Amino acid sequence: STCASCPNCASLSTCASLPYCASLSTCASLPYCASLSTCASCPNCASLSTCASLPYCASLSTCASCPNC
Secondary structure (H helix, E strand, C coil), X not given: CCHHHCCCCCCCCCHHHCHHHHXXXXXXXXXXXXXXXXXXXXXXXXXXXXXXXXXXXCCCHHHHHCCCC
């Protein structure tokens, strides 16, 4: 019932707000993941000048939705 089941979310404290969760099969059924479609809604992304430090950037294309990427 939590994003903790999502490998790329587990280490991030604001996981519940991360839009890329919807792209991962383990998080696809989580309502709060599916409802967020842009990185602008992701605190961990919006607050950083670059997305290079975000673990999901290297392997997931979802980061393309982040204006900071």
